[in-house]
Amino acid sequence: MIKINKLEIENVKRVKAVKIEPTSAGLTIVGGNNNQGKTSVLDAIAWGLGGNKYRPSQAEREGSVVPPYLHIVLSNGLVVERKGKNSDLKVIDPNGQKGGQQLLDSFVEELAIDLPKFMNATSKEKANILLRIIGVGNQLHELEVKELEIYNRRHAIGQIADQKSKFAKEQPYFPDAPKEPISASELIRQQQEILARNGENQRKRQRAQQIQQEFEVQGREVNRLTAMLNAAQSKYTELQQDLAIAQKDAIDLLDESTTELEANIQQIDEINRKVRANLDKDKAETDASEYRVEYDKLSGDINAVRQQKTELLTTANLPLPGLSVADGELVYNGQHWDNMSGSDQLKVSTAIVRKLKPDCGFILLDKLEQMDLKSLNEFGQWLEQEGLQAIATRVSTGEECSILIQDGYVVGQEEIEFQQKPGEIDAGPTWKAGEF
Known part of the structure; x- marks a missing residue:
């Protein structure tokens, strides 16, 4: 030298x-x-x-x-x-x-006869000088751009995940609501089927009543018409059998209620509102979970890029042991420029200038x-x-x-x-x- x-x-x-x-x-x-x-x-x-x-x-x-x-x-x-x-x-x-x-x-070296020019430079300028002379500036810049891109994507994903989680928490949940929205036409169809079955039951009851009346008339006719006893008795027996069947059918019949369907028809909008709220809450929770998975993946990508940066600087021919670059700034023995002692600042500056x-x-x-x-x-x-x-x-x-x-x-x-x-x-x- x-x-x-x-x-x-x-x-x-x-x-x-x-x-x-x-x-x-x-x-x-x-x-x-x-x-x-x-x-x-x-x-x-x-x-x-x-x-x-x-x-x-x-x-x-x-x-x-x-x-x-x-x-x-x-x-x-x-x-x-x-x-x-x-x-x-x-x-x-x-x-x-x-x-x-x-x-x-x-x-x-120009900076050797004007060292304050280096010492008074910004933190970024000092770091750029060091990276330039050790020949890793372009590689580190590419890694920093990649890290920033992934970081911004992760930040956006994290914000969306937080919004989805917040939205899910704010949504009401109705455990008594059905899983799918109700169709008014389907309820009306079910009501019409019940009414049709009830109508058939009513027809059977009327038929039973009609047979009962005929049976009674015929009984009186038996008393009145002795001569026609055999014929009437036969008819009577037949009717008696029919009556027994009809009465048995009538006894086993059970009318279905349409009260719940009528209430559901009247409250269909409220029910569907609850269903939609439940679906929105479920969807928001699912989305939040998926975004969190993506966020964690991007965090891993950022750590991988940072490891590449560390390895790049570790293997570089640095002018001073303990000297490195972190977040675009000089770091010496773990301290950034503004936290270095005056002696360390002079050591770092002199070592870098000598390297030039x-x-x-x-x-x-x-x-x-x-x-x-x-x-x-x-x-x-x-x-x-x-x-x-x-x-x-x-x-x-x-x-x-x-x-x-x-x-x-x-x-x-x-x-x-x-x-x-x-x-x-x-x-x-x-x-x-x-x-x-």
Whole structure:
């Protein structure tokens, strides 16, 4: 990995003249009070390595008659210079060959010289950068689209099931009602059949009464007509037999009542209302049950897609152990970005930026005063472990600062005398990180 071995900066923004040799691995903190030139150091490095798009709007130090001068020595032997009236770029490789911005761009990651750009991005943007560099962005996007589609279908099914269940609960139920609606014409037909049978019974009763009358007349005729006794007796006997049969038939007859049918005919609308209510309730309960089955199936499909996403990220070449993406956001050791400690946020950002261009072994960080000493120490130890270099600023003059800037100088370099030739710095002392 390529790192910054040495910096010489003159007349850039608030910097008057500084020489710095950052630590090769770990955290180099440029400290000092406000408006002393700390951020100007980082801006000068960004301009020197990132190109003119990082040139400060007012690059030359106010009041200076000497143009800005930048001299950066990298660990791969490259020397990067900007000097002269136009601050032209010159890149010299170890073999003495000249290069340009294209050579620097091949290994200098843009976010490494502007890490806050990554840290201030939205959660979705951070996650997309990570997914892009590990090469699973498109696959994960397809799985997320599939998961959302199934989720929306399941949500709709669940709503319908809930509506059906609610409707079924609200419906009245009539246990005494028949299973099917009643037909008025069928009831009338049944009534007519009963009336016909009753009419036949009445005819038989009338016949019995008629025979009874004839029998009585004939009996009187027997008393009156003795001469005709034999004939009358025969007729009498015959009639007596017929009478016995007729009376027996009449005794066994039982008229059917039409009262219930008449009541049903009168109440057919009410009965059918109850039947329909029962059918609606049964149908709603059946529908609700079927939708619940479909809901459970879709839940299984969602879990299967989520498992695919987990496996995809588990097998991916992630830049940091414990780092992943969940619901479109970065997650580190189970915590989303807004719940990560400041140290963890810096670890995640640095690891992702390093993954973008693995040859870029340094990052620039401005304004670390919001971090406590414990977090700074943890971050510095992690950088050393990973062999990474970070140059950062902090409004502080405490012992955690590797270098102190005051009035545009590194403390201890105030007596540097500038040469008359523009862009050259007197060969005064060079402060190495960690000497404070």
